[in-house]
Amino acid sequence: MYQILGVFGLFFTQLIHMPNIRNFSIIAHIDHGKSTLADRLIQHTGMVGEREFRDQLLDTMDIERERGITIKSNTITLPYKAKDGEQYALNLIDTPGHVDFSYEVSRALASCEGVLLVVDASQGVQAQTLANLYLAMEHDLAIIPVINKIDLPSADVNMVKEQIDQELGLDPELAILCSAKEGIGIEAVLDAIVAQIPPPQGDRGRPLSALIFDAYYDPYRGVIVSFRVFDGVLKAGDLVRFMFHNAVYKVEEVGLFRLQRQPSPELAAGMVGYLIAGIKTVADTRVGDTITLDANPAAAPLPGFKEVKPVVFSSLYPVASDDYQSLAEALEKYKLNDAALVYTKDSSAALGQGFRCGFLGLLHLDIVQERLEREYNQSLIMTTPSVRYKFQLTDGSEAAIDNPQFYPDPVRIQKAFEPFIRAALIIPERYMGAVMKLCLERRGVNSTFSYPSPGRIEITIELPLAEVVFDFYDRLKTVTQGYGSFDYELIDYRESDLVKLDILVNSEKVDALSTIVFKDKAREWGVRICDRLKEEIPRQQFKIAIQGAVGGKIISRSTISAFRKDVTAKCYGGDITRKRKLLEKQKKGKKRMKMVGNIMIPQSAFVAVLRSETED
Structure with missing residues (x-):
């Protein structure tokens, strides 16, 4: 099978013209069946035989298979002979499936002319959804609704x-009924892809203009860049310039995405493929950047790029x-494949010693932690996640703080600001009371309601990001018995009353447990920790005193009782003063011990503090 496809692939670029590309x-x-539908399309077009097939074919990581989500987008070119007898090249540009990666999704969509919008039956x-x-409408794409899982009893x-008619505004009669699992x-x-999605537009005679929508690191070849050509032609041996970095590379190989990479003589306008140019790290490329020829550059980069x-x-x-050096090496290797991680x-x-890391969101944080533990055998402690706050100081300057250790002196703070998001929640009507209670607990404001269909409510509400990053999604799923869905976008920074909560153990500050919190919630957090x-x-x-403090004021306390040896056990009688004398002597000893004693905080304590946000 693979040998036949390889021979077919060598002539593929010469045989397929732009009107026959989709x-x-x-x-x-x-979990609406995106990866399963991609599997069936690949099988149906003969790209893989029964023996070589496995579920979630485009998902290459174990963690993707276990969780049933797409973390890293993939691309494949499908050969398809339509009913009109024409041979078509269908470029499936797979996208990540989570809000953390929404920018990557937008760049993948910018490389397309149409989308299949899958809805669970x-x-x-x-x-x-x-x-x-x-997102698809912003890019003016043809939208084909697909109702999946029609084989389910429910x-x-x-x-x-x-x-689809009332909430999405699409024609429900054009929706295709299918079951990706059963192949229906x-x-x-x-056929709908061929008929309803327009062919790409472009001119191979114009200067090269190509959009990068993904990149990953190959240990033998360097960075493999995925891109869509809008104008011009790209061949092996060309000198190309990445317009954001202004870096120049010599192209070693270009080709199409099959189940394996398929080298090709050239990639022309309208086509999707890859290039290899000896690029050392994924950080040297940027999703959304424009590739052009160094000798004949495009007049301007393609729109939509952002850091x-x-x-x-x-x-x-x-x-x-002792494992600090090992963690440093693991992060360095991991960074080769994930440009979004900063540390x-x-x-x-x-x-x-450790590292302060920045993530795109909580799922991204979770994935990084799990991959470091699995793929690089690291045993990690992760501190409580926080967001980036902004402080306007009395001298007129502004400070952006994401680490509580660098919280400014309260005397110097004039105003404090925290990031807000606009959240969209779709829930069954019967859970409205519980969901609104949850949103108001998390300081939600400016809520609006719409009733897209009988029995369902869409709530749009503005929330502080800090209130969402810990356990909001888990709590939402709990109070709606799994029926609630949630999506959000960052909107702006708003003035807020923020304080730094310090945790003292035996009167010593534990800097790893410090957090920046909303003032009215400081006591609640302190008690919990x-x-x-x-x-x-x-x-x-x-005795060990565990205290929560804001500035010099103690706002919460727990006390761990001391072990107590019964020093009066040897006294079988006699005057009470004899017992009192022994107890006083013990008391002085304990006081002296408290002054010199060191408290070893076990690693499980730091994990427990983090867990408290998701399990309380």
Whole structure:
């Protein structure tokens, strides 16, 4: 099978003309069957035989298979012979399936002319379905609705068609009914791609202009850049310039994406493929950047490029301080493949040397932590995630702080600002009370409601990002029994009353446990952290006070009782003063011990503080 495809691929670029190319993507809410539909399309076009097939063919990481999500987008060119007898090249540009990677999704969509919008026949239209639809409409793409999972006993096709009409504003009669799992309706999907998605526009005679929508690191070839050519032609041996970095590289190889990379003599306007040019790290490329020829550059870069900035921050420390160098090497290797991760050196009196890392969101944080542990055998401690706050100081300057250790002197702070998001929640009507209570607990404001279909409510509400990053999504799923869906976008910074909460153990500050919190919630946080630490820190021969403090004011406290030896056991009688004398002597000893004793905070205590946000 592979040998036949290889021979076919060598002549593919010469045989397929621009009118016979279709560039499309599949977008959907999480778990609506996007990866399964891609599998069926690949199988149906003969790209893989029964023996070589495996589920989630385009998902290459174990973590993607286990969680059923797409983290790293992939691309494949599908050969398809339509009913009119013409041979078509269908470029499937797969996209990540989570809000953390929305910028990568937007760049992938900018490389397409149309999308398949997949809706689950049992769950209907969800929050991310709407968000993805708006993204597709922004890029003026042809949208083909696909109702998936029609084989399920709980499928309600009429209900979903009504939602497609009322909530999405698309023609429900054009929706294709399919079951990706059972292979029903796949031919109809392929025919709709050919019929309804327009061919790409472009001129191979103009200067080269190509959009980078993905990149990954190959240990043998360097960075493999995925791109879409809008104008011009690219061949091996060309000198190309990446317009954002203004860096020049010599192209070693260009080609198409099959199940393996398929080298090609050239890639012309309208085509999607890859290039290899000896690029050392993924950080040397930028998703959304424009590729052009160094000798004959394009007049201007393609629109839409922006620098992706982290929004969630946390510190990583090795469990054993001796493993610091090993963690540094692991992060360096990981960074080759993930340009979105940013990190700098950090240190803590309690945890030693580590790294302060910035992430695109909580899922990104979770993935980085899990991949470091799995692929690089790192044992990690992660501090409580925080967001980036802004402070306007009395001298007129502005400070952006993402690490509580660098919180400015309160005397110098004139105003404090925190990031806000606009969240869209779609829930069944019966859960409205519980969801609104959750949103108001998290300081939600400016809520609006719409009723897209009977029994369903869409809530749009503005929330502080700090209130969402910990456990908001988990709590939403809990109070809606799994039916709630959630999507958000960052909007702006707003003035807020922020304070730094310090945790003191035996009157010593533990810098790794400090957090920046909203003033009215400081006591609630302090009580929670103190109670958690009380459960985790082992008892000593003296009392241990665990305190939460804002500035010099103690706002919460838990006390770990001391072990007490019964020093009066040898007194079988006699005067009470004899017993009192022994107890006083013991008391002085414990006081002296408290002054010189060191409290070893176990690693589980730091993990427990983080867990308290998701399990309380």
